[in-house]
Amino acid sequence: MSDVMGKVEDDIKKHGWHVLSVFSKDAPSFSYSIGFTETLDHPEIIMSGLDTSLMHSLINDIGQLIRNGQRFTNNQLSEEVIKGYPVKFSKISELNKEEYLRAAVSIYSIEKFDALQCIWPDKEGKFQEESNTAQEVLS
Known part of the structure; x- marks a missing residue:
């Protein structure tokens, strides 16, 4: 774990943030930022249920939008994250923040950062209110 945390800290210093992906067989995989709080004075971002390489790229895109003033x-x-589709940002619960963003908690402590989930819509453009097999909702 110390190698992972060293990489996280190095990426924050070098790039401003790190995107950590967690793979799961029993639930949707997820990815989240670590460093938006420190370098951009912005809540961390978590996404769930898409391909981890896509989520990694989208979170980096969100970081660039934030860096540019968004x-x-x-x-x-927001319609700026996924072209042609709106996404919704939702504050995640403290319990889920502790459960899902463990690396961020170990760097900041749970009280010193906020996190938003970037929720993507279904094919009809509707946002789910609860978790389903494709995406967990953590608010």
Whole structure:
């Protein structure tokens, strides 16, 4: 674990953040940022249920949007993250923050950062309110 945390800290210093992906057989995989709090004064971002390489890329894109002045807040919709589809940002619960963002918790402590989930819509453009087999909702 110390090698992973060393890489996280190096990436934050070098790039401003690190994207960590967690693979799961029993639930949707997820990816999240570590470093938005420190370098961009912005809540960390987590995504669930897409291909991890796609989520990694989307979180990096979100980081660039933030770096360029965009701010994301609870219940905000944005059409700038996935072209042609809106996404919704939702504040995740403290319990889920502790459960899912463990590396960020170990760097910041749970009280010192906020996190938003970037929720993607279904094919009809509707946002789910609860978890399903494709995406966990952590609010």
